[in-house]
Amino acid sequence: MGSIEKIPETAPDAIPTVDISAFTDPNASAQAKQAVVDAVRHACTTYGFFYLTGHGVSTEKREGILNCAKKFFDLPMEERMDVWIGKSMGKSFRGYEPPGIQTHQKGLLPDIKECFIIGHEVPADHPDAGTFSTGPNLWPKALKDEEFRAPIMDYQATMLDLSKTLLKILARGLPKAWGHSPDVMDQFAENDPSMPMRLLHYAPQEVLDERQFGVGDHTDFGGIAILLQELGTKGLEVWYPPTETWIAVPPRPGTYVINMGDMMQRWTAGYYRSARHRVVTAGAGHRYSVPWFLNGQLGLRCRALDGSGAETVVGEHIRQRLVATMGEAGKALR
Secondary structure (H helix, E strand, O other): OOOOOOOOOOOOOOOOEEEOHHHHOOOOOHHHHHHHHHHHHHHHHHOOEEEEEOOOOOHHHHHHHHHHHHHHHOOOHHHHHOOEHHHOOOOOOOEEEOOOOOOOOOOOOOOOOEEEEEOOEOOOOOOOOOOOOOEOOOOOOOOOHHHOHHHHHHHHHHHHHHHHHHHHHHHHOOOHHHOOOOOOOHHHHOOOOEOOEEEEEEOOEOOOOOOOOOEEEEOOOOOEEEEEEOOOOOOEEEEEOOOOEEEEOOOOOOOEEEEEOHHHHHHOOOOOOOOOEEEOOOEOOOEEEEEEEEOEOOOOEEEOOOOOOOEEEHHHHHHHHHHHHOHHHHHHHO
C-alpha cells in the first residue's frame, strides 16, 4: 500500500491583526463583539502575538511617549546614571538600566538595549514601598515634569485601561467547558497591579555577533504586554513552532503589538501561548520602542483556570524570572 507524505506547514508572513473597536462600541451587535473575541482567541492560542487596531489611543499620545524615550536617551550618560536601577528603593526596580545588564539564555551575550523603567507610583512612606516592584519612581532632574513625568504617567493610565479591555476579551475567549464568568480575569488588573513600562533604546550596532541581540530570545514574564514601536524601524521577531521559524513583526501605522506572557500561559494552563521573541539589531540606525507590561496583582494567587489545581503567586513568579536574567543587578531582588 502507498503512503501519504505529510506536507510541511508553510510559515505565515505575519502575525494576525485584530480590530477590537466593535467590542468597545456600545452600538455594535453581539455578533460583532463575538467576532473580536474569536479573533483574539485564535491569535493568542496559535501565535501568542497579534497587531492591535481599534484601540482608541490617539496618534498624539503614542508619538508623545516615543518622544519621551528620545528625550531621556539624549541625556548625557552621567544624568542617566543619576537615576539608575541601583538607586531604586529596596526591590522596587525603577530607573535606568544600562546596556549589557540582562542575559536571557546561556551562550548569549548580554542585551545591547538600554531602558528606563517606570512603574505604579508608590510613595516612599507607603508600608509596601521597597518591596518587589513597589515604590517611588526615579525621575531625571534635567527633564521638566510637564514634558516627561506627566505624559508618562498619563500614558501609563491609558495602557492600564486598555489592558482591562483586553482581559475582558481574553476571559470571554476561554473554553466554555471551564465554566468561568466573563469577569474572571478582572482581578488581575485591580488594586494597583504591577505594571512596569520601559522606554527602550537600541543603539546602532555596526559590529555584529551572532550571540548578541537587542533583546535575546525570551518569553515575557507577566500577563499581557502592549508594545509601541517607532515607525521605520525593524528588529522584532516571533518564534512560530509549527514551522520552527521566526516571523518578522515590523511596526505598522496606528497599531500596537500585543503578546501573552508566562503568567497568562500558566493561568490558562497553556491555552494562551507565551511565545518566544527577540529583537535583532543591525546597522547604523537607532531604534526606540515602549513596551508596557501588565504583570498583575503581586500577591494574587492564580489557580489554573482549567481546574487542574496548579497555583502561581504572581509577584514571586515575576521576581524569580528577573533574578535569573539580570545577573549582578538581579541580586538586589533576592
